[in-house]
Amino acid sequence: MNDWKELAAQLRIDSIRCTTRAGSGHPTSAMSAADLMAVLLSKYLRYDWADPAAPNNDRLIFSKGHACPLLYAMYKAAGAITDDELTTLREFGSRLQGHPNPHVLPYVDVATGSLGQGLPIGVGMAINGRYVDKLPYRTWVLLGDSEMAEGSNWEAFDKAQYYKLDRLIGILDMNRLGQRGPTDLGWDAADYAARARSFGWRAIELDGHDLEAIDRAYAEALAAKDKPTLLVAKTIKGKGYSAVENKDGWHGKAFDEDQAREAIAELGGERSSTVSTARPEAARPAVPPDAKPLELPAYKVGGEEATRKAYGDALVAVGAHRPDLVALDGEVSNSTHTDEFKKAYPDRFFEMFIAEQQLVSASVGLAVLGKRVVASTFAAFFTRALDQIRMASLSNATIHLVGSHCGVSIGQDGPSQMGLEDLAMMRAVCGSTVLYPCDANQTAVLVDAMVDLPGITFLRTTREKTPIIYPPGEQFPVGGSRVVKRSDEDQVAVIAAGVTLHEALKAHESLKSEGVLIRVVDAYSVKPIDRETPHQAARDTDGRLVVVEDHWFEGGLGDAVLDAFAGARIDGLDVVKLAVRDMPGSGEPAKLLHAAGIDADCIIKAVKSLL
């Protein structure tokens, strides 16, 4: 008890010291949770600081990432970082950034700072523990009360009960005050508890500054069976420094030197003790099945198949070859065709229902614990999770996203279901790879390549069947492109991908009959884009290019190709971009492609405009 009190004071003091030194940061948000974390660190957390990647380590996520001075103070108390390093908080080049960042700190599994993402990622980690690695580690998530307004948290509550994640413990630091004033529910612990219970959780209300009560609550949480637990801890923002306790206007403000001195004195003065953390049991993850040789599906040239179907077929093959592969879907697996993987490997498939944010966050949780993860939904619906995708990149996570039903070519279901901004959105993710196959054999090869790539990858698939033009086994390197039609007399080059590649081929046939030869380039790797092929095409055609895509005009293939011309001198360039500009409607795919100005007829017109 007395040790806890001492430790809590040290954590508060260190949170104050480092933020005051930095001149910015969130000391009061750290101080409210210090008692909760003191008891956790010294009694309940099982963690090998010498081996942060140990598979049976408990996981601790600061979902309220702005409270990271407290997290860093815990690292110091555990002996993982020095006091000198602690005082580098927020300096350029320091590992101790304004919000926790796993790019630089090995004890941080995932980046936080965009609220409402810690618990959803924790669900993925707890799924890994219960169903994949089959290890008894616990996932602890420190939650702020403001972030309980984020719907993403309720997606997590729902999935955690569905998957019976009894080793997932949410610790709600209910300090009543958000950034700009009181939260919606204030100190209404009963309300938070009722919400959690209605979502199938066990909830425990407690005084978050009563060390014995905290101890009892953790013990009770660990005794839960088949239910996750939420601790609703009533706390005081700024606890420990009476001048700021429970006062509005102190969010995200460091104390000045005098205030810091006063606060530290009130907390009993600086101290620097070390706490020993319990080690996890030495347990090994469940052994996955043996890898089988890769046997990708093969499709006969001249036939036709939807690339989404080829993706499903390929994922089954890749799943046999890569026993660490798991797949998730947002209740549309019979459309994305991830259901084929589910049928083949039911134990390695996780249904996230219609909760795209959770889909991505659970993927991140599984990914950072070493799983190879594919997640699918309609391309349009990944827009629901762009914040999670952005943060996944900041978490250094490798996840493979597959978006089906791209573009106007989906037809009758209409624009709400059409992925038309997915290329723009996925290109603008740091370090991402964006692939867009046009036929079934190409899809199979790219699915296999994708699951081996680091970072955030995105594969765009098409609803409708498309002609099979490449023989099985052809290679399509990421970052490359394929010249499908070429001659020494090409007057214009058409760069296309996916459905528009087939429109370009139709245009090629038709123009050839009129004596006009065009080059046709398949830009299946939208990012990284092949720079050399467009340059060569420009040189060969006196700069006459048409880029055509089933996507909005901005940010997609057209912009990627233009980008390939930056960074080098170009003498003579005349690019026509064909893309979707006006809101499409419902109808037959062919009519919609024409109305959008991206079918063979429109390509022919564009080619002729350049002659």
Added chain:
Amino acid sequence: MNDWKELAAQLRIDSIRCTTRAGSGHPTSAMSAADLMAVLLSKYLRYDWADPAAPNNDRLIFSKGHACPLLYAMYKAAGAITDDELTTLREFGSRLQGHPNPHVLPYVDVATGSLGQGLPIGVGMAINGRYVDKLPYRTWVLLGDSEMAEGSNWEAFDKAQYYKLDRLIGILDMNRLGQRGPTDLGWDAADYAARARSFGWRAIELDGHDLEAIDRAYAEALAAKDKPTLLVAKTIKGKGYSAVENKDGWHGKAFDEDQAREAIAELGGERSSTVSTARPEAARPAVPPDAKPLELPAYKVGGEEATRKAYGDALVAVGAHRPDLVALDGEVSNSTHTDEFKKAYPDRFFEMFIAEQQLVSASVGLAVLGKRVVASTFAAFFTRALDQIRMASLSNATIHLVGSHCGVSIGQDGPSQMGLEDLAMMRAVCGSTVLYPCDANQTAVLVDAMVDLPGITFLRTTREKTPIIYPPGEQFPVGGSRVVKRSDEDQVAVIAAGVTLHEALKAHESLKSEGVLIRVVDAYSVKPIDRETPHQAARDTDGRLVVVEDHWFEGGLGDAVLDAFAGARIDGLDVVKLAVRDMPGSGEPAKLLHAAGIDADCIIKAVKSLL
């Protein structure tokens, strides 16, 4: 009672007829809700079909947009559309698209089809009724059970109780079956009801095929005071056609001709009666205050101010001039500076707490009912709501989004808080406008211009203070750019915006002292981008351009400028794009700008590389 039964049969039959004729669609999802809608249409809905925009009309949102055959059948029963039109469902050019689309149908207020958006928009509509227009209309939202997994719905539940929206009624069509099988909660009405109650709603469980029970439930819902109501209606998917009732595998499938004949026979045969809808009371919206003359804030050239602060100041001025303007924020109004508007016009400000999806959806609900809406949060956090923004454009809504804290220049808080993909994301919204001011006076002018623009607009503001370089009152037309430095001897043109414009000016000074003259262009209108100025710059500098932005490399200003060179022949172009390529950290803004390669030093280096 008998009339209801007849009407419900007609609604089912018409849902079957039009989908069978189209060969696709969702008849079974329509059939489960037909009884609920029959009672609503003939007794409770108050709507003037001759005047869909009448301010006191009830609002009806099919959040489960795929059930729209039922909605269209209701339109027919109400006499708003003909049976001939009904049978054009899903045809190219028909107003009856695969999901409801207000671009073409005046009775549809907002587009649905991306699940979990109807109720959040309904919250905005109900806020408008209770707090802005002060009208007694009701907002009815038909919800699917699958979409209850979307966190966005729980953001809506939370805000609806907070704002005491007792004229908001959710009708949950709990038919147990989603697209690919059973839903998470199945027919567990008590669970849904408990969740709603824990979020402060009244919940009523009922048999959704018992017409009297439906009648009673609606009556009870209307008697609610200060609480929204959720009807949890147990229904059967495909109800009315025994061959498919409650069977998996019938989602999104039209019946074939034989099945349709059989189903219609089972339902008692085709009929075509018309139901008269109750008219709303003739009530007028509350009269807003008188408009005052516009007096934009003015800042002295040579001083400095953050553009986010100038936005807040300008919004107060614009708010006086435009009494129909309302503002919303996601619990960061003291950072975005929308709090200045809140202080000036507390009745016209709505706090959405940390729920960015709800922030955008409530904005849409207010906007489609005629309000001029500005919504703000950190630029980075609008990524949380891209799906809602995309759908807002499909809803033909005009909303003005203001994203603060863009780019690495925010400094110490680190990458989780940096808007680095916002330009890419907002450019890729159909019909959007994207503005990015560099100084306070320019910001004020652009805020005023923005609130008059149609569609989705986005204004990007900067955390740090920037120098004031433009006198008050200068004009900055949308779609234009400003040449800040030019001479007849310019060797290179630098195109910049926001913080990088000031870096470009520093580079200009430094290079000038070395005898190198550069043009500096302020591209404050990122979309539409000014095409002529870059072309002129290219002609004047032998094609030597540097584009520099505080944004990821993809999809932002650099791509927009390159885009300006598509569609016309260019002879000689050498563009260097400077943008953020690697994951930034925390630190002083100046250090982060340098590390990202976008400060004056880096611009100078890029300019020299072109000489």
